[in-house]
Amino acid sequence: MLELLKHLGLYFIMMKKVLGKPSKWNVFFKQLFVELEKVGVNSIGIVIIISFFVGGVVSIQTAMNLENPLIPAYLIGLATRDSLILEFSPTMISLILAGKAGSNIASEIGTMRVTEQIDALEIMGINSASFLILPKILAAIFFFPILIIMSMGVGMLGGWLGGLATDITTADFLYGLKYEFNSFYITYCLVKTVVFAFIITTVSSYFGYHTQGGALAVGKSSTMAVVYSSILILIFNFILTDLLLA
Amino acid sequence: MIEIININKHFESNHVLKDISFTFERGKTNLIIGESGSGKTTLLKTLIGLHDVDNGQILFDERDFTSMKLKEKRKLRQEVGMLFQGGALYDYMSAEQNIMFPLTMLTEQSVEEKLDRVNFCLQRVNLENKNHLLPAKLSGGMLKRVAIARSIAMNPKYLLCDEPNSGLDPKTAILIDNLIQEITQEYNITTIVNTHDMNSVMEIGENIAYIYDGKIWWNGNKEELISADNPELNNFVFASKLFKRLKKMP
Numbered sequence: 001m002l003e004l005l006k007h008l009g010l011y012f013i014m015m016k017k018v019l020g021k022p023s024k025w026n027v028f029f030k031q032l033f034v035e036l037e038k039v040g041v042n043s044i045g046i047v048i049i050i051s052f053f054v055g056g057v058v059s060i061q062t063a064m065n066l067e068n069p070l071i072p073a074y075l076i077g078l079a080t081r082d083s084l085i086l087e088f089s090p091t092m093i094s095l096i097l098a099g100k101a102g103s104n105i106a107s108e109i110g111t112m113r114v115t116e117q118i119d120a121l122e123i124m125g126i127n128s129a130s131f132l133i134l135p136k137i138l139a140a141i142f143f144f145p146i147l148i149i150m151s152m153g154v155g156m157l158g159g160w161l162g163g164l165a166t167d168i169t170t171a172d173f174l175y176g177l178k179y180e181f182n183s184f185y186i187t188y189c190l191v192k193t194v195v196f197a198f199i200i201t202t203v204s205s206y207f208g209y210h211t212q213g214g215a216l217a218v219g220k221s222s223t224m225a226v227v228y229s230s231i232l233i234l235i236f237n238f239i240l241t242d243l244l245l246a
Numbered sequence: 247m248i249e250i251i252n253i254n255k256h257f258e259s260n261h262v263l264k265d266i267s268f269t270f271e272r273g274k275t276n277l278i279i280g281e282s283g284s285g286k287t288t289l290l291k292t293l294i295g296l297h298d299v300d301n302g303q304i305l306f307d308e309r310d311f312t313s314m315k316l317k318e319k320r321k322l323r324q325e326v327g328m329l330f331q332g333g334a335l336y337d338y339m340s341a342e343q344n345i346m347f348p349l350t351m352l353t354e355q356s357v358e359e360k361l362d363r364v365n366f367c368l369q370r371v372n373l374e375n376k377n378h379l380l381p382a383k384l385s386g387g388m389l390k391r392v393a394i395a396r397s398i399a400m401n402p403k404y405l406l407c408d409e410p411n412s413g414l415d416p417k418t419a420i421l422i423d424n425l426i427q428e429i430t431q432e433y434n435i436t437t438i439v440n441t442h443d444m445n446s447v448m449e450i451g452e453n454i455a456y457i458y459d460g461k462i463w464w465n466g467n468k469e470e471l472i473s474a475d476n477p478e479l480n481n482f483v484f485a486s487k488l489f490k491r492l493k494k495m496p
Contacts, residue, residue, distance in 0.1 A: 023351050119296055120334040123327075124348045124400075125320040 011206050017129035031135040039101050040143025051151040055158030058083050063166035076168050077176020080159035089151040090189045091237050094196035098229040102204040106225035109208025110218040133205040144197035145190050188244045196233050203229045247272045248436050253302030255292055262288045264460040273434045275427050275450045280457035286440045290408055295319050324352055327397030329407040333389045335381040341392045342377035345399050367395035387418035405437040423449045
């Protein structure tokens with residue numbers, strides 16, 4: 001319990017430093033664009049591949065479970081849409097991003113810590129936490145929703161192709177996709193994504209920033225970053241769902 | 247001049263620095279020597295606030311660093327150049343970008359002015375025309391020289407060096423030592439070098455503090471070091487059989 005409180009205290013102290021004013025705005029914006037590429041653009045490939053195949057599988061599995069002729073075929077499109085928007089795209093993709101971007105952030109900052117590059121920033125009189133972490137947080141908050149919207153679109157495309165493989169017509173699938181669409185689901189999905197983006201970047205940065213030791217410690221920080229980000233994503237998924245949908 | 251007065255530092259139950267007082271003089275290469283784990287690096291990092299002291303005072307030309315707020319500390323740190331053991335250069339930046347970095351972050355100089363300063367610093371460490379090399383492409387000695395160039399880019403009043411020649415061959419190590427001493431005298435700055443390399447001590451030791459068990463056990467210059475009769479110091483300085491034989495020679 002004491003250990004948890006210590007980590008929480010250190011996390012909030014770090015966040016106070018992170019939210020400090022950047023030393024130079026032009027350097028900050030340069031860093032922001034670099035992070036947009038590292039945290040966001042470089043994750044497009046994996047998001048597209050996973051979303052496409054998961055969308056297809058969701059569609060096929062739903063079709064297999066709805067063989068009763070009394071159940072309309074368009075429900076496959078509807079089930080695929082809701083699965084993707086409500087859970088798969090925001091939560092599962094965020095978990096995958098916690099693995100990809102989170103471990104990358106923790107190992108990058110952790111390596112900078114053990115090779116004294118962070119100390120070098122502090123010696124120069126630069127707020128190292130703000131310089132290194134703030135651009136990552138903003139890049140993720142801005143770009144993760146784009147990735148999730150992309151994931152929903154590609155997932156539905158995969159779902160349509162999966163549906164074709166189970167003899168569902170395109171018209172039925174599209175009707176299902178549009179059937180009683182509640183636009184609040186998109187809001188809910190994007191709110192979750194922004195919260196998860198914040199969790200992934202800050203928790204991973206925290207473990208990287210407080211790395212002590214050498215290469216082994218960097219590996220450990222990276223693992224801890226993924227584990228704790230994932231757990232927090234699942235906890236906040238529950239809380240946000242209860243708050244926004246229940 | 248940097249003055250430390252009765253500083254103490256604990257890491258949990260481990261008392262690393264025990265009531266240390268010392269004066270690091272301006273225009274001289276001040277050396278902190280001692281065995282591994284004696285508290286040298288902790289002392290150096292404590293001086294600049296990378297570790298907080300438990301109590302005591304650190305004065306930079308009579309300005310009390312320990313009682314400063316974080317903003318004031320950051321301001322003062324801009325007067326300090328530090329050479330880290332591994333160089334601490336940014337891997338993704340070239341030598342030029344590494345040296346230019348503090349100028350970009352902390353000054354309003356134009357690109358031309360910054361480039362002039364970078365070239366001057368590179369020239370000062372005998373690395374002309376190596377502007378575009380990445381740290382991964384630099385040898386150990388070159389890496390240290392780029393790090394020195396970066397640490398003097400802002401015209402520091404104080405230069406702190408943590409084991410500047412670790413991992414270097416003796417010839418390159420002496421080159422680095424001499425460079426540090428030349429810069430110290432040329433710019434009349436307060437330089438503190440943390441080392442356990444006896445060649446360095448004999449080459450540039452003008453004001454030496456020997457740390458043993460977290461305390462300043464002895465201080466003096468390199469000539470006084472040879473004739474010192476402090477047993478702990480002698481065990482450290484004349485650790486090898488060859489040095490022991492030399493010590494016994496009349």
